[in-house]
């Protein structure tokens with residue numbers, strides 16, 4: 276069993292109190308590794324180290340940062356299989372899903388490395404401002420914010436770490452990363468790529484432990500200039516309430532709607548929803564959770580969807596041919612099952628699925644769901660979709676917008692006018708036409724409206740949000756000719 280320490284100031288060190296904890300497989304409880312259990316004092320040490328690291332990294336030219344990051348990307352490419360095996364063991368997602376995720380790591384680092392080399396400013400036409408002439412020159416420069424705290428969730432333990440640390444480092448910031456307690460090992464393997472690529476000491480620090488224990492020490496510290504958080508809305512709200520004056524990116528929860536209009540290709544919609552509702556056992560912030568179908572086609576739609584969902588193979592994440600593995604914990608699996616049971620006992624219809632074996636839940640379709648019931652309104656984060664009906668397009672959009680969230684939305688239609696109206700009126704950070712929201716190109720701007728968060732990720736947007744604009748004015752003296 277591998278034992279891991281905290282990464283502080285370029286050294287692997289034990290937690291100050293000497294505490295450790297095991298990381299176990301959510302599928303079968305096997306011990307996958309052991310990590311140090313950081314406490315608030317360790318968090319402060321990590322920020323101390325990041326402050327020193329920033330002093331070095333801010334003076335490292337963009338081309339040198341670019342070279343180190345592209346080396347890290349190469350190492351991530353070489354370690355895809357190793358990383359995928361680790362991810363499936365600690366997270367419970369199927370190997371095919373882990374390989375897909377690990378396979379994107381190198382590209383995310385390369386995209387970020389490029390964006391970090393493009394910190395352009397702009398020249399200011401000061402003479403257009405009354406009272407100013409040609410005796411001054413004004414421009415902006417873009418600089419790293421300083422120390423960035425990155426806090427990540429369990430569901431994409433490599434991808435969501437990289438969407439934070441790669442742009443932060445590329446832009447010249449130092450980072451303290453706090454990965455999810457359930458999935459620290461993948462994050463540590465990702466960090467190792469950057470260390471092996473030659474990142475200077477203290478530029479990337481990683482502390483493992485409980486968010487509710489060490490979170491405030493990270494978030495409140497005034498030396499931290501930016502918090503990049505992905506996780507639940509409730510923790511995001513807490514962070515926003517204690518952070519003080521610093522930049523915040525919050526990528527939070529959702530209950531993603533998919534509209535299927537009566538003019539849609541039903542077969543294509545069913546194929547896409549049988550992926551979008553169940554990938555990663557539905558533990559995706561952009562999971563297709565609420566399926567809003569035109570009344571006149573709901574029967575045909577369910578007939579098309581049911582066999583596709585029943586064909587999804589669930590079980591041991593490491594076994595061949597398994598599409599979807601376990602949920603992250605027994606507590607989570609029990610919570611998801613209780614939500615399904617409550618929906619059915621209050622009048623919804625179980626079309627398929629709804630069986631639980633430990634942390635594995637069979638892919639589930641629940642129809643006749645009241646769109647204002649908790650099963651539709653609250654984030655499920657499990658392998659089930661809630662099917663409701665809409666009278667017409669306006670009603671479908673009204674239902675799509677009826678939750679507190681607004682991260683991703685999907686719409687199936689063959690009518691251009693309907694899709695344009697939906698694109699304009701759906702309150703959501705990303706809208707897909709003729710696919711579900713469970714699709715992401717790593718370079719695209721990505722982030723939610725309403726309770727789904729603040730800010731955008733995607734390397735270009737993240738570099739933007741992890742840098743400050745400084746305005747510079749050179750004052751000359753007026754001249755006559």
Ligand code: NAD
Nearest residue numbers: 427428429454455486487490506507510526527528529560
């Ligand atoms: P979570 O909120 O429980 O934990 C996320 C991270 O926050 C973990 O590292 C955790 O240790 C830490 N944390 C917990 N309490 C904290 C505190 N008081 N202060 C600081 N940090 C604290 O979320 P999770 O269960 O790991 O992930 C699932 C949630 O993440 C879902 O709600 C999902 O929608 C959301 N998510 C959002 C996106 C997005 O891009 N919008 C992407 C993935 C996941």
